[in-house]
Amino acid sequence: MSRLLDVRDLVIEFDTRHGRKRVVDxxxxxLERGEVLGILGESGxxxxxxxxxxxxxxxxxxxxxxxQVLFDEGAGPQDLxxxxxxxxxxxxxxxxxxDRRWQRLVHRTMRPLWGRAMTAVFQNPRHSLDPLMTIxxxxxxxxxxxxxxxxxxxxxxxxxxxxxxxxxxDPKRVHSSYAHExxxxxxxxxxxxxALARAPMLLIADEPTTGLDTTVRAEIVALFRELLADRxxxxxxxxHDIREVxxxxxxxxxxxxxxxxxxxAVADLKAGVGERHPxxxxxxxxxxxxxxxxx
Amino acid sequence: MGGRAERIAFWGSGAIVALVIAIGLVSPxxxxxxxxxxxxxxxxxxxxxxxxxxxxxxGRDVAMRLMKGTEAFFLPGLMAAGIATMAGALLGAIAGYAxxxxxxxxxxxxxxxxxxxxxxxxxxxxxxxxPSITLIAGVAGVLFIPSIATVIRRKVEAxxxxxYILAHVAHGFSxxxxxxxxxxxxxxxxxxxxxATYVFGYVLFVETALSYLGDYGVQEPTPSWxxxxxxxxxxxxxxxxxxxxxxxxxxxTIAAFLAFGNLLARRDEEAIR
Ligand SMILES: Nc1ncnc2c1ncn2[C@@H]1O[C@H](COP(=O)(O)OP(=O)(O)OP(=O)(O)O)[C@@H](O)[C@H]1O
Ligand SMILES: [Mg+2]
Numbered sequence: 001m002s003r004l005l006d007v008r009d010l011v012i013e014f015d016t017r018h019g020r021k022r023v024v025d026x027x028x029x030x031l032e033r034g035e036v037l038g039i040l041g042e043s044g045x046x047x048x049x050x051x052x053x054x055x056x057x058x059x060x061x062x063x064x065x066x067x068q069v070l071f072d073e074g075a076g077p078q079d080l081x082x083x084x085x086x087x088x089x090x091x092x093x094x095x096x097x098x099d100r101r102w103q104r105l106v107h108r109t110m111r112p113l114w115g116r117a118m119t120a121v122f123q124n125p126r127h128s129l130d131p132l133m134t135i136x137x138x139x140x141x142x143x144x145x146x147x148x149x150x151x152x153x154x155x156x157x158x159x160x161x162x163x164x165x166x167x168x169x170d171p172k173r174v175h176s177s178y179a180h181e182x183x184x185x186x187x188x189x190x191x192x193x194x195a196l197a198r199a200p201m202l203l204i205a206d207e208p209t210t211g212l213d214t215t216v217r218a219e220i221v222a223l224f225r226e227l228l229a230d231r232x233x234x235x236x237x238x239x240h241d242i243r244e245v246x247x248x249x250x251x252x253x254x255x256x257x258x259x260x261x262x263x264x265a266v267a268d269l270k271a272g273v274g275e276r277h278p279x280x281x282x283x284x285x286x287x288x289x290x291x292x293x294x295x
Numbered sequence: 296m297g298g299r300a301e302r303i304a305f306w307g308s309g310a311i312v313a314l315v316i317a318i319g320l321v322s323p324x325x326x327x328x329x330x331x332x333x334x335x336x337x338x339x340x341x342x343x344x345x346x347x348x349x350x351x352x353x354g355r356d357v358a359m360r361l362m363k364g365t366e367a368f369f370l371p372g373l374m375a376a377g378i379a380t381m382a383g384a385l386l387g388a389i390a391g392y393a394x395x396x397x398x399x400x401x402x403x404x405x406x407x408x409x410x411x412x413x414x415x416x417x418x419x420x421x422x423x424x425x426p427s428i429t430l431i432a433g434v435a436g437v438l439f440i441p442s443i444a445t446v447i448r449r450k451v452e453a454x455x456x457x458x459y460i461l462a463h464v465a466h467g468f469s470x471x472x473x474x475x476x477x478x479x480x481x482x483x484x485x486x487x488x489x490x491a492t493y494v495f496g497y498v499l500f501v502e503t504a505l506s507y508l509g510d511y512g513v514q515e516p517t518p519s520w521x522x523x524x525x526x527x528x529x530x531x532x533x534x535x536x537x538x539x540x541x542x543x544x545x546x547x548t549i550a551a552f553l554a555f556g557n558l559l560a561r562r563d564e565e566a567i568r
Contacts, residue, residue: 055465057461057464057465059456059461099394100394100395103394107470111467113467114464114465114466114467115465115466115467115468116467118465119465119466119467120462120465121462122458122461122462124458127457127458127459128458128459128462129459129462130459130463130477130481131459132477132481132482133477133481141466141468142466145466145467145468191462194462194466195466198466198467
């Protein structure tokens with residue numbers, strides 16, 4: 001079987017008031033089955049955009065996505081962007097796309113994949129949950145789609161199990177709580193439960209620990225590691241924090257100004273094998289300083 | 296929030312709304328022959344035993360006519376509220392979510408309807424077509440579609456960029472379910488409650504106005520609150536009793552529906568936040 005995900009020469013451009021802006025500039029990376037790929041890079045380097053392109057969720061009306069996103073559920077690689085080129089036309093020095101047809105094509109390609117093949121956990125867990133639904137009802141929506149054969153009681157039981165698996169202290173109580181009644185860390189756990197209850201092959205976590213206290217961050221990172229330990233799922237893990245990525249990932253890519261400046265196995269990085277890109281080196285140095293300061 | 300005064304207002308207006316609904320439901324079951332009710336011996340009596348609310352210029356029992364008068368606006372009001380909220384919610388959702396010609400068509404229709412002055416348009420329809428309160432209610436319902444659709448469209452557009460809606464899409468929840476359940480039912484329910492009670496009150500107001508203007512409302516001898524009030528013109532100040540009660544009923548009912556809709560929506564908002 002081939003790789004789960006193979007992104008090649010991804011380019012994302014937006015038309016802005018200041019002209020055409022290329023926010024992702026020829027990015028390539030891949031993900032093996034069961035692997036965790038860390039994506040590091042400073043703010044605005046294109047990490048979120050690259051992964052939203054995989055999900056078919058690049059928003060912003062004039063956004064144009066080009067390149068290849070090869071995704072293989074097991075039946076051979078499928079290029080998720082293949083059809084999109086047809087609705088993009090050059091006009092003068094800019095590319096113009098038919099938004100409606102683009103949207104329709106994205107939905108046609110992604111509808112069977114969303115949730116089941118891939119889904120995401122975003123930063124700001126509080127805003128990622130429906131404020132008007134109990135946590136339990138939200139996990140149950142995922143369970144209902146993943147296991148349509150379960151009845152109401154079966155779904156509720158499974159939802160409580162998921163809340164226990166993401167290490168909620170009191171899963172029954174959380175089941176009937178609303179997002180505003182939970183702490184940020186608990187919201188993120190709930191969000192992870194909603195995403196994983198869909199049983200996706202690929203989980204995309206976009207800075208899932210941003211805005212949480214240091215101790216809670218460590219707990220969430222540890223939770224990810226445990227939930228992925230069986231290697232049945234793959235993950236793209238975006239972070240600002242090199243220590244999180246070193247702890248979780250098998251390989252990392254480092255992005256800067258819309259480009260991948262370095263791809264390296266975590267084992268090599270830890271062992272100090274090979275030359276580092278100066279930017280990666282500076283990230284490592286900053287992390288070491290932080291470790292030393294903490295020690 | 297929700298102090299003592301608000302609680303009293305909620306339950307007070309709720310009781311009046313419940314009473315109007317109960318009368319509206321029961322009234323059609325009770326037989327009434329306006330011709331047989333005429334009795335000039337008994338005309339213009341004040342409130343008292345036998346005739347609780349007195350009698351009108353033809354000696355007909357005011358209480359009875361007040362009750363039967365609810366039929367003139369009750370079902371039509373429900374119909375108008377139903378048309379306006381359901382079509383408004385659906386078209387608003389389409390206008391807020393869809394792209395392309397579907398959206399253009401819906402937005403065009405909404406803008407067109409929105410330019411029509413409501414009361415004048417209803418009178419116009421009445422002069423052209425054979426006026427009936429059902430027709431009037433249907434037209435009123437359609438005329439309220441744009442204002443409801445507009446608030447729903449704004450809501451859908453605002454929520455469309457919310458993280459949790461994006462997360463729902465990524466999890467593979469269906470678009471229909473996101474629109475109908477997560478946005479319309481969970482988020483827009485208070486808005487729809489407010490609008491529905493407003494439209495209901497508006498139909499009662501229109502019925503009154505048209506009856507008072509004469510030719511378009513419910514016609515004598517069939518009772519409506521509007522044509523009961525309109526009797527003042529024939530009474531020439533002889534007695535106030537026949538029109539005071541319907542006038543008070545109109546004012547109180549409209550006020551109660553508006554207040555109750557508002558307070559119920561407020562409770563709904565608070566319960567979910
Ligand atoms: N709709 C849009 N129109 C124009 N530019 C956009 C749009 N959306 C994002 N961008 C730009 O794309 C660039 C990359 O954004 P992206 O969100 O991928 O960065 P990031 O690496 O995830 O940063 P962060 O760490 O802050 O989340 C940014 O410079 C941003 O301003
Ligand atoms: Mg980002």
